[in-house]
Amino acid sequence: MTPEVLISTDRREDDRYHQPKCRWCDHIHRANKQLVTIAEAEEKGYKACDECRPGG
Secondary structure: OOEEEEEOOOOOOEEEEEEEOOOHHHHHHHHEEEEEHHHHHHHHOHHHHHHHHOOO
């Protein structure tokens, strides 16, 4: 199973990907939340959250 991370589809809102339980996910509007793989997030230009450190 590939781990999934949470991104915001609105890049103005957040340009990082997070573990789903990260506190910063609370700042992403529900309609903009999307679960993707780390590879998909990085292909779209997202960077890992410095706080929850997904995938590492």
